[in-house]
Amino acid sequence: MLMQLALQNIDKSFGNHIVFQNLSFDFSNCGFYLLCGKSGSGKSTLLNISAGYEDIESGQRIVDASIHITSIFQTYELIDELTVYENLKMIEDIYHEDVSMDTIMSQLGLQEIQDHYPHELSAGQQQRVGIARALMQKPQVIICDEPTESLDIENKKIVLDLLKKLSATCVVIVASHEQQLMLPYCDYCYEIKDHQLHCLLSSPTNKLPIPPQLQYHQKSIHHYFHQIFHKKMMIMSLILTCLVLIEMVCVQIDHSLFMLEHGKDALNYQSLYITDYRSSLQDIDDYHRLIPFQPIEINHQLKKVNIYPCPDSSRIHDNEIIINKQLADALQQQVGSTIELSYQLQEESYPLTFIIKEIIEEKDVHQMQIYYSYDYLINTLKNTPYSLKYPTQYDLLTDETLSYEIIIDGDIEQAYEQYASQSTLSVYHSVLTDWLIQQKDNHFYHHIFIIVEILIAFLILCFLFYDVFKNMKKNQKNLSIMYSLGIPLSLLKHMYLIKQVKILFIFFMIPVLECLLASLFGIDFSFIMILLILSIMIIYILVLKLRLHALKVTHISSILKISQDES
Numbered sequence: 001m002l003m004q005l006a007l008q009n010i011d012k013s014f015g016n017h018i019v020f021q022n023l024s025f026d027f028s029n030c031g032f033y034l035l036c037g038k039s040g041s042g043k044s045t046l047l048n049i050s051a052g053y054e055d056i057e058s059g060q061r062i063v064d065a066s067i068h069i070t071s072i073f074q075t076y077e078l079i080d081e082l083t084v085y086e087n088l089k090m091i092e093d094i095y096h097e098d099v100s101m102d103t104i105m106s107q108l109g110l111q112e113i114q115d116h117y118p119h120e121l122s123a124g125q126q127q128r129v130g131i132a133r134a135l136m137q138k139p140q141v142i143i144c145d146e147p148t149e150s151l152d153i154e155n156k157k158i159v160l161d162l163l164k165k166l167s168a169t170c171v172v173i174v175a176s177h178e179q180q181l182m183l184p185y186c187d188y189c190y191e192i193k194d195h196q197l198h199c200l201l202s203s204p205t206n207k208l209p210i211p212p213q214l215q216y217h218q219k220s221i222h223h224y225f226h227q228i229f230h231k232k233m234m235i236m237s238l239i240l241t242c243l244v245l246i247e248m249v250c251v252q253i254d255h256s257l258f259m260l261e262h263g264k265d266a267l268n269y270q271s272l273y274i275t276d277y278r279s280s281l282q283d284i285d286d287y288h289r290l291i292p293f294q295p296i297e298i299n300h301q302l303k304k305v306n307i308y309p310c311p312d313s314s315r316i317h318d319n320e321i322i323i324n325k326q327l328a329d330a331l332q333q334q335v336g337s338t339i340e341l342s343y344q345l346q347e348e349s350y351p352l353t354f355i356i357k358e359i360i361e362e363k364d365v366h367q368m369q370i371y372y373s374y375d376y377l378i379n380t381l382k383n384t385p386y387s388l389k390y391p392t393q394y395d396l397l398t399d400e401t402l403s404y405e406i407i408i409d410g411d412i413e414q415a416y417e418q419y420a421s422q423s424t425l426s427v428y429h430s431v432l433t434d435w436l437i438q439q440k441d442n443h444f445y446h447h448i449f450i451i452v453e454i455l456i457a458f459l460i461l462c463f464l465f466y467d468v469f470k471n472m473k474k475n476q477k478n479l480s481i482m483y484s485l486g487i488p489l490s491l492l493k494h495m496y497l498i499k500q501v502k503i504l505f506i507f508f509m510i511p512v513l514e515c516l517l518a519s520l521f522g523i524d525f526s527f528i529m530i531l532l533i534l535s536i537m538i539i540y541i542l543v544l545k546l547r548l549h550a551l552k553v554t555h556i557s558s559i560l561k562i563s564q565d566e567s
Contacts (some may be wrong), residue, residue, distance in 0.1 A: 002207040003064050004028050005141065005171065010059030019045055021195040024060075027141070030186030031205040032167040035175040041192040043175035044074065044557075047143050050173060051411060053557040066213045067141060068486050072134045074145035076126040077481050077560050078118040084129050085114040089135045091485060095219040102134050107158060115357060124148040130158055135166065137485060140211055142166065144174040144284055148181070162184050162545050171208065214486050221487060225495050228478050233503045238465050241507040243463060244536060247456040248511055248529055252518055258446035261436040263364030267322065267371060270412055274419055275403045275426040288374050289402040291381070296340045296351060298330050306367050306430065307341065309374035309405055316373045320357040327368035330357045335359055341370070343377075345386070345396050352380070364431050419495045460536065468543045473559075476551060480559045493548045508537055 005028045012020040019042040027033055027050070033045045048054035049061065051069050063069070078087050089108075092101055103110055108128045118126055134142055134393045142163065148156040163172050164185045176182050183189065185288060189201035194296065273290065288309045295302040310316050321329075321339065335356050342351045354372065361370065381394035390396040408415045412432070419427045427433075479496065483489045515529045551559075 002028070002072055003067065003140070003210050004061045004062055005064075005067070008050060008060045008062065010061070010285075011048065011057045012042070012049065012054070012309070013057065017422075018195055021199050021385075025050070027171050027173060027566065028293075029187075029205040029207055030167060030169060030171060031203070032164055032185050033171065033173040033320075034179070034182045034186045034201075035173065035187045035192065036177070036179045036182075036189065036200075037192035042195075043192060044145050046192065047071070047145055047173065047175050048557040051139075051143050051556075052553055054556075055554045064210060066211055068137065068139040068211065068214050069141040069143060070134045070137045071140040071488070072131050072142065072144040072147045072188065073484075073560055074149070075560065076130045077119070077122070077484075078126060078129055078133075079228055079478055079481055080118050081231070081478070082224075083115050084110060084121070085223075086227070087118070087135055088136060088370065089127060090210070090220075090224050091133060093223070094216050094485070095137075095214070096217055096220075101136060103134050104162075107162065108155070108542070124155065125153060128155060128159070131162075134484075135162060139170060140208055141171040141173070144172065144176075146176055148176070149180065154431065156181065157329075166301070170203055184245075203511075207308075212309040216487060221341055221482075221491070222495070225492075226379075226500065229475060229499060230480075230503075232475070233500055238472065240460070240463055240504070240536075240540075241510055241511060242513050243300075243460045244508070244533060245451060245457060245514065247460065248533075249512060250453050250456060251529065253447040254420070254446065254453065258439075258449065259441050260281075262431055264431070266365045266430050267360060268308055268369070268430055269360060270408050271308065271311055271429075272406045272408060272412070272416060272419060273308070273428040274406060275428075276424070277402060277426070278424045286407065288405040289378075289397055289401045290405055291343050291377060291397065292345075292401075292403075294344055296331075296341070303330070303368065308369065308371055309377075310371035311407055314372065315403050316357050316371070318373060318376050319352065319354045320373060322358045322360060322371040323356055323494050324360055324362045324365060325367045326362075326365070327370065328356075330368060332540040333441040341372075350384075350393075352377075354362075355495040362430075366434055367412075367430065369430065416538070453475070464536070464543065465538050468547050470549060472544075476558045476559050480556045483553070483556065486558075489551070489553055493551060495515065497545060497548055500544060502510065503539065504537055508533055 004026075006024070008024050008025040009022050010020055010024070011022065012018075023046075025046070035046060037043055045054060047296050051053070052061065052063065052073055053071075071090055077086075079090075082090065086413070088101055088105065105114065108131065110125075110128060110132060113121060113125055118129070127147070131147060134144075144163070147163070150161055153207055160182070165186075165394045166172060167187065174182060179189075183201075186201055187203045187205055188199070188473075189198055215546075221235070235399075274301045290308070292305040293305075296305050297303075310322060316322060321341075323333075323339075328334070331337075331339070333356060335358065337356050339354050339356060341354055378394065381397055382392050384393045385391065386393045386396050387428060390399065414430070415428055416427060416432050419425050475496070479489070479492050511533050512530055515527075515533070518529075519527075
């Protein structure tokens, strides 16, 4: 059965600029077709439409799906990640065809540059490689846009002789401004003029038979796909993973240093210590007067130690005391040891000996603390004479003391804020006061971390869209070149998406593992961070999928940077 290859009554324009109007072109016969015309007349556009790389406004393009059309691009369009040899060997491997690769390379003088990459070649050398690649595909239709433009006279003749030889069994369509050079090779010559195609030369040739469906080998496609895209995908995924890791570490540091709530591990957590400058607390029934103790000598230095009444009066009696581990470590004392404490009334100091009954660990207290029996010490003061004005030490304490302990039954934080808001009172709490001071000191650094986190999150988003929209331009070019070799675009897009997802998943396991490791150290928001990582990955995949979906066959010409009617 014979094929029909034709454009029927097509219209094409760019904005208000009409390129073709009701143009028809039949290229069903074997032979060498030359398209000529003034610069800007639409030669390249007609080639793109014939190859299926360009949309038309109206009319019909009749080309059997089994026909293999290959292009020799004006801009060469080699795959930069492959050497000259690999660019050509890819055709042989994908189709497993005996394509006389060595013969073609020899005819075009490519052996000496076979290990070079495209960017290392001159324009003429790149043109010859592009021609060799097209010839190796054994296509039914070869579309050539200025195939000899960058070649010297000798290589022009070699290329045209090869194309002429191929035109005996396939269609060769050449757009060129070198009409005099091409005419001896032509079977058909058409001129584009006034939006139409005018036949200048026609020599009858045979019709093309319908070819068998082209068979490609996916294993070879996967091999070259890996070679072309793997490195760039790895680098981009690694950069994205590093940004995510940096963001996670910043959030975790921020959370650990500035956002943790205070603990409650203190024996006197429900106690507030208030200095009342105007005696406004006299009407409160449940309070203890604080006895002013002097600093304690530790390692030959006087150290301030918090000495308070024990909130639980049942735990100690008489001269027993409870100390926290911070003080026990500093004094190097154990349960049963004795400590001498001195309280001060006016200018006099009064020593008392106490026995350590218990050592407690207060994880959320940063001060050394001692708890004594309030009843015992108050009775001691009441039984100790002082002066005519103050019959006992307790009378003096009652008259001069300004500091009290208040035990709060309800919300200690609310009570702390309530008393702290009064200008006549000074309030202290063993946990809350230090925690609030620390929070105030860290306020500035907390804001710096927030700014850094926002900037990194912005960088992640920018990189996501840069990779999908900007960096993918190069990858789209390679996908388009591979499509021009006869590989279905749907297969290429599917392979690209799957490969990118696999690489991204492998790299994103690093921050996920980091989150799981952080959870072992008590960072309780690791699950949220894992959800954030998965969200970034899903967003990236969705945007990438939309970007790939937008890649159409009719976009190939613009992606490959072929001007729509530059010649």
